[in-house]
Amino acid sequence: MSDKKHIVVIGGGPAGCVAAERLSRLGFRVSIVEKECELGGNLNNWDRLFPDGKRASEMVTKLVNDVKMADVAVWTDVEPIEAKRVENGFTILLSDKSLLFADAVMLTTGFAPFNAIRKEEYGYGIYRNVTTSVELENMIQAHIVPDTVSRVGMVHCVGSRDEKCGNMYCSKVCCITAVKQAIELKQMLPNAEIFCFYMDMRMFGPGYEELYREAQERYGIKFVRGRVSEASEDSEGRVAIKVEDTLVGRPMRMKLDRLVLMVGMEPSAGTRSVAELLGVKTKVNGFIQGGDPHIAANQTNVPGVFVAGTATAPMNSTDTLNDACAAAFQVANYLNG
Amino acid sequence: MVNFGFTISVTRAVEYDKNDKGCAEYVALRVPSSSACIGCGGCSATCTAGNLTEFNIRKIQMLMKRGENQLYKEQLHKCMLCGKCLTVCPRGVDTRGMILAMIEYMREK
Amino acid sequence: MFTFTSPNYEPFVWPFSIGMATLLIYITIKYIKWIYEFDKANRIKILKGLFSLGTLRSVKEIFLESLVHRKIYRENPMLGYMHMCFGLGWALLIIVGHLESSIYQASWANTPYYSIFFYYFLPAGAEYWGDEVFGFLMDLILLMILSGLFIAWGKRLYSRMVGMKKTTKQRPYDRLVKGVLWSIFPLRFLAESMQSAITGHGSFLTHSTGEFFASCLPVETLSYPLWWAYSLSLGIFFLLIPGSRYMHIPTEMVYIFLKNWGVKLDVKLGPNGELRGLSKFEVYSCSRCGICLNQCQLLTSLNNESIQPVYFLRKVREDVERGNEINNCLMCGRCEELCPVDIDLNALRMMQRQDHSVVTDETYSYIPSLSKTSPIKTGEEYSGCRKVAYFAGCMGHLTPRVIASMCNIFNKAGVEYHFIDEGGGICCGRPLRLSGNRAAADVLMQKNIERIVATGAEILVTSCPICYKSFKEEYELPIMVMHHTEYIDMLMHCGALNIRKGKERLVFHNPCELGRGCNIVEAPQRVLGAVGEIVATEFDGKASLCCGGSLANTVISPIERGRIAADALSRYTCSDPDCVVTACPLCKKNFAKVKQPVPIRDISEIVAERC
Known part of the structure; x- marks a missing residue:
């Protein structure tokens, strides 16, 4: 047993992998605890990343390799079931009954996609041709988008910026995901008409605005400024939507072959349960409350417990990876302090 | 363009300085949530009346906030107060309350 | 009438007699005036009702509700007992006292005060039939009242003792009158005790205390002023009643008679916005007990303690300027359900909401004409018993799972149905x-009636309890x-449906308009019992909570509606149901x-899944 200080990283998604690798390279002993059988988190359920179209699988491979090279202990198929604060650290009991001692804990428990069933008016789980952006991503990856589809509508802000499902925040990634998926669809179905129904287009990242323009100019994606209020199904299974084209100033009705719901991010079940185990404060929206947003965003109310990535707020993969690096330094400062 | 039955001959602009913002002030006070509107059109999309006639709740409340009272006054009573708009508004605006407040203001004036 | 030298007369009877007479004259004039304002139909109902079973029912109801306070007792035994002590106790004190004095005098026609001050007039050593039993009874009744008084004091200090989280904030005047009321019985107790020490009457209570007082106090000097004080407290109380909440005591009894005679509440205000007819009796019948406070979710979830019926009716009665409490009410009916006096609380508030509609021929002319609704196809064979028209309602279109489930159920039962508002209704x-x-x-009602009748259906089925109440009570449709x-x-x-029972543990939230509003309580219980395991909660049936979405409230914000919903759900889910x-x-x-982790589903979804 070395006298190196030990950090337990809970959650083996992109944030967890990067944080673990960095901390290991900074000279700490690091363990990742992951409840799934492999590392990669939500990236494993994704095809390509915006804005450059990098394969998510490629990204995962890189992350996993980095973790391996950095000599990080990886515990898969387990999750913490008990955590106790002891002198100078924490003991964490895992579901396979192993007990870990940690000098510091890093929470990278991530997000879960919004459950679209809660937005009943859009008919998810009721109408055959209503899918979520996650399902569409899988369909694109598997090349199973039927070529009979001639008109697709993508609804932004499903489960985000919506008082009606208790999520007031912006999930940040859905706008650009819609643009990306619309382009991919158009590439697969050159004759299809694709509509994005948005409240605001939030193209905040580098290259996003350019991609938005490209979607309009090169791919002819149509952007309608209006929130879809409800959907119904006709006898042929087409989806009829109600929306106001607010820029025209009149309600619009339209039939679609497929309605795609751009689901937002919610704190994952792991985020909620680990926060409770460790007594970490969460925000009203359920994400973990970080410290000072400028200089201590990765700290929590519990000294020695840090947080990174989408466990603390919705963010894209680029920001997640950077956040994890920043968090690693904060942990190092704390332990070397 | 919706025809409200007459045209503005002097100018097409919203003459904000000249307009009467009394109703806007009254509604802002009575229905504080009205300030949260981002004009997404969810209310007007779902509106039963709005799908049948030129009644457009999103536009009415925007006009009201700008003091263009003449342009929507006649429309207010077409509302059936069914509350669907209230049930879809992503911003939690009491849209139905706004209509009631506008009607109340117009009546008292 | 009064023989001033009579042994059965003392000057101290005057305060009581004056108070009593004044009150009687006051309320008689008042009630006659109110009844005079009734419309003809209601006046005829009174005449017809006088000699009907309604009168007997009223006597029974007065006994059970005004005296025993059965409704309060059922909800909260401690509070019920307290009210029973005052109501039934005082009534028994008067009745048994009158009986006793009449037996002693061998005459029923005594001056009204005689039985009240009987123990003062009863000479030492007097014997009469049943004197011991009467003495015992009178003491027992007095003890009962005093025990109620004791609880009432406790309630003032600690309202949770009687199961009330909140009690009414009474006006200073009402607190004064209550003080006078609360002094009546202790004074009687003291006066009788002292008297007992002198004349030897009284039983286990007054006799023992009398002996005790005699051992340490000059009872002979004290007893006479105490009888004065007792009479004064009675007289003052009677004189103070008209302006106080205690007007409910006489008014409530008259209201019960009127109600049982079938007198209907006039749902419109008078031309100058004044209350008319039965509503006056109802407003004055409110005892301000405050039971409505704890029922009101605007209080429990939003901490609003000003709009509840107890305060609202006080403002109506005193005719003070009403603010937004007219509109700030969910009309969920939870208060009305438990109101011990059975006041039409929702209707009394509803009638204050003014009709501001401006309807011309133009207003709703946009609603499409009938030609667009095609009548139901007839003549085909189907196993369902009748032709059905289905109306999802405005909100139904935002819950397509309910619509899909209903269509599924119709199909499985082989019912031919016509979906009236499939393409959107009004x-x-x-x-x-x-x-x-x-x-x-x-206007909307007329348009809908035309549409519904045009379908030729025999049953109208709706998924929305709001529409349901409207169709059922306001529309007067020729179909079921x-x-x-x-x-x-x-x-x-x-x-017609082949149900498979499941193991899901279900909690049922009965919507306000369905359960309390339309009395539909057993049907959902039967249906749910057949498809899953019902988990009982304290909010079952008509005790259900409001979800906060009520369109009857035009004041609270959507965020506040969310707070009411969250509170209601957490109360529903404390037994950890599956759904x-x-x-x-x-x-x-x-x-x-x-x-929250528990799914919210419609009863039709569960049934559609299991048939």
Whole structure:
């Protein structure tokens, strides 16, 4: 047993992998605890990343390799079931009954996609041709988008910026995901008409605005400024939507072959349960409350417990990876302090 | 363009300085949530009346906030107060309350 | 009438007698005036009712509710006992006292005060039939009242003792009158005790205390002033009643008679916005007990303690300027359900909401004409018993799972149905009505009636309890109206649905308009019992909570609605059910705001899945 200080990283998604690798390279002993059988988190359920179209699988491979090279202990198929604060650290009991001692804990428990069933008016789980952006991503990856589809509508802000499902925040990634998926669809179905129904287009990242323009100019994606209020199904299974084209100033009705719901991010079940185990404060929206947003965003109310990535707020993969690096330094400062 | 039955001959602009913002002030006070509107059109999309006639709740409340009272006054009573708009508004605006407040203001004036 | 030298007369009877007579004259004039304002139909009802069973029913009700306070007792035994002590106790004191004094005098016609001050006039050593028993009874009754008084004192100090989280904030005047009322019985107790020490009457209570007082106090000097004080407290109390909440004591009894004679509440205000007819009796019948406070979710979830019926009716009675409390009410009916005096609390508030609708021929001319609704196809064979028209309602279109489930159920039961508002319908008009705009509501009602009748259906099934109440009570449709809960229950009853029972533990949230509003309580219980395990909660049936979505409230914000929903859900889910079941699209939508682990589903969804 070395006298190196030990950090337990809970959650083996992109944030967890990067944080673990960095901390290991900074000279700490690091363990990742992951409840799934492999590392990669939500990236494993994704095809390509915006804005450059990098394969998510490629990204995962890189992350996993980095973790391996950095000599990080990886515990898969387990999750913490008990955590106790002891002198100078924490003991964490895992579901396979192993007990870990940690000098510091890093929470990278991530997000879960919004459950679209809660937005009943859009008919998810009721109408055959209503899918979520996650399902569409899988369909694109598997090349199973039927070529009979001639008109697709993508609804932004499903489960985000919506008082009606208790999520007031912006999930940040859905706008650009819609643009990306619309382009991919158009590439697969050159004759299809694709509509994005948005409240605001939030193209905040580098290259996003350019991609938005490209979607309009090169791919002819149509952007309608209006929130879809409800959907119904006709006898042929087409989806009829109600929306106001607010820029025209009149309600619009339209039939679609497929309605795609751009689901937002919610704190994952792991985020909620680990926060409770460790007594970490969460925000009203359920994400973990970080410290000072400028200089201590990765700290929590519990000294020695840090947080990174989408466990603390919705963010894209680029920001997640950077956040994890920043968090690693904060942990190092704390332990070397 | 919706025809409200007459045209503005002097100018097409919203003459904000000249307009009467009394109703806007009254509604802002009575229905504080009205300030949260981002004009997404969810209310007007779902509106039963709005799908049948030129009644457009999103536009009415925007006009009201700008003091263009003449342009929507006649429309207010077409509302059936069914509350669907209230049930879809992503911003939690009491849209139905706004209509009631506008009607109340117009009546008292 | 009074023989001033009579041994049965003392000057101290005057305060009581004056108070009593003044009060009687006052209320008689007042009630006659109010009844005079009744419309003809209601006056005829009184005449017909006088010699009907209604009168007997009223006597029974007065005994059970005004004296025993059965309704309060059922909800809260401690509080019920307290009220019974005052109501029944005082009544028994008067009746038994009168009986005793009459037996002693061998005459029924004594001066009214004689029995009240009987123990003063009763000479030492007097014997009469049953004197021991009467003495014992009178002491027992007095003890009962005093024990009630003791609880009342406790309630003032600590209201939770009697199960009330909040008690009414009474006005200073009412507190004064209450003080006088509370002094009556201790004074009587003291006066009788002292008297007992002198004349030797009284039983286990007054006799023992009398002996004790005699051992340490000059009872002979004290007893006479105490009788004066007792009479004064009675007299003052009677004189103070008219302006106080205690007007409920006489008014409530008259109200019970009027109610049982079938007198109906006039739902419109007078030309100058004044209350008319029965509503006056109702307003004065409020005892300000405050039971409505703890029922009101605007208080429990939003901490608003000003709009509840107890305060609202006080403002109405005193005719002070009403603020937004007229509109700031969910009309969920939870208060009305438990009101011990059975006051039409919702109706009294509703009638204050003014009709501001401006309807011309133009207003609703945009609603498409009938030609667009095609009549139901007839002549084909189907196993269902009748032709059905289905109306999802405005909110139903925001809960497509409910619509899909209902269509599924119709198909499985082999019922031919016509989906009236498939392509979007028009509002039933109840939301307009609830906001006071009755004239506009009537226009929508006429349009809907035409559409419904044009389908040729024999049963109208709706998924929305708001529409349901409107169709059932306001529309006067020539066909049967059923909420889908009732309809599913009927289908199950006649074997049209093959239900498989599941193991899901279900909590049922009965929507306000369905349970309390339309009395549909058993149908959902039967249906749910057949499809899963019902988990009982304290909010079952008519005790259900409001989801907060009520369109009858035009004041609270959507965020506040969310708070009410969250509180209601946490109360429903404390027994950890698998699912909270409701039967109203609006409840479902309003609950959907709340992030919580238990799914909210409509009763039709559960049935559709299991048939």
